[in-house]
Amino acid sequence: MKPKHPTVICINTDWCKGCGICAAFCPKQVLVMNQRDKAEVVAAENCIACKQCEQRCPDLAIQVIKSPAKEEKEAS
Amino acid sequence: MSVQDYIRERFFPHIWCPGCGHGTVLNNLVRAVETLGLDKNEIVMVSGIGCSSRIAGYLDFHTLHTLHGRALAFATGVKLSRPELNVIVPMGDGDALAIGGNHFIHAARRNINITAIVMNNRIYGMTGGQFSPLSGEATTATTAPFGTIDPDFDTVALATAAGASYVARTTTYHVQEIRKRIAEAIVHPGFAVVEVMSQCPTYFGRKNKQGDAVEMLRRYKEGTVPLDKQPADPEKIPRGVFVQRERPEYCKRYEHLVQAAMTDGAALT
Known part of the structure; x- marks a missing residue:
């Protein structure tokens, strides 16, 4: 079952240099490196919003925006 | 505030190579500042020369890009004149412990309230991959094609012996x-000294057959161990907080001295 409000993963392809760290350490295989050697989201619905990619990215090119429902759940 | 609020976006994408660990340090340095809720105006970044020292230019704090190895000397001046500011000095391994080795040990001896971040990639990356005092024996570099015979410094032991009151290591x-x-x-x-072991896939990784950035990160994961678990794994590099002690701080002592001199001076007239 797909969540109603999935997490949004924004990738700044102008800043991404294609090192592949985000894809290699993603625990849910949400990201892959595409043919142009840039990170690409292939399975956003699997994202658990652990933000490992965002924190590991040496190029500051990834931003994970949690769904409002998840934010609320965490806040409470 | 988000990460983007702390950086100078006009200089991005940065000059570091794909997979360079320095970018990860920049990323998490910003997050540390965000966690503490510090104002951008309360922070001064003083850096020297090298790949790692470029970090100061990318951050939207008060920044000072100075001479090779002399960042701590400039930082001491900044801190003594404006002790209320947080002074952070990002340095590379060569910048901190070769060219700036003397400044490093004396800043530690004085225990001046400065945060020194040693981004240790074990190589001089910017100038083409020469070996540094942290490369260690048997590593290959542009200037050591048959391997270096120089033993390396232990940043943590050196900082501790020199008198730093907070010493930590991570990767x-x-x-x-x-x-x-x-x-x-x-x-x-x-x-405070924080050594961050950082990968240089372009020179260190390539010359020492350590693979790409991902492979080098896996090596950090497998080759290091938290300090408390090190006795079981003596082969691995320990990480954690090694020293956290109280010692008289330099700026405070200097202020006391100034006040004492003023009081005595008033008594004389």
Whole structure:
């Protein structure tokens, strides 16, 4: 079952240099490196919003925006 | 505030190579500052020369890009004149412990309230991959095609012996630790040293057949161990907080001296 409000993963392809760290350490295989050697989201619905990619990215090119429902759940 | 609020976006994408660990340090340094809720105006970044020292230019704090190895000397001046500011000095291994080795040990001896981040990639990356005092024996570099015979410094032991009152080590694989340690180091009232082992896939990784950035990060994951678990794994490099002690801070002592001199001076007239 797909969540109603999935997490949004924004990738700044102008800043991404294609090192592949985000894809290699993603625990849910949400990201892959595409043919142009840039990170690409292939399975956003699997994202658990652990933000490992965002924190590991040496190029500051990834931003994970949690769904409002998840934010609320965490806040409470 | 988000990460983007702390950086100078006009200089991005940065000059570091794909997979360079310094970017990860920048990323988590910003997050440490965000966690502490510090104002951008309360922070001064003083850096020297080298790949790692470019970090100061990318951050939207008060920044000072100075001479090779002399960042701590400039930082001492900044801190003594404006002790209320948080002074952070990002340095590379060569910048901190070869060219700036003397400044490093004397800043530690004085215990001046500065946060020194040693981004240790074990190589001089910017100038083409010469070996540094932290490369260690048998590593290959542009200037050591048959391997270096120089033993390396232990940053933690050196900083501890020189008198630093907070000493920690982590790696670019352990991103949460970077954030935690840097935040602790900024808050610590004394000379704080955080060594972050950082990968240089372009020179160190390639010359030493350590693979790409991902492979080098896996090596950090497998080759290091938390300090308390090290006795079981003596082969691995320990990470964690090695020293956290109280020692008289330099700026405070200087202020006392100034006040004492003024009082005595008033008594004389």
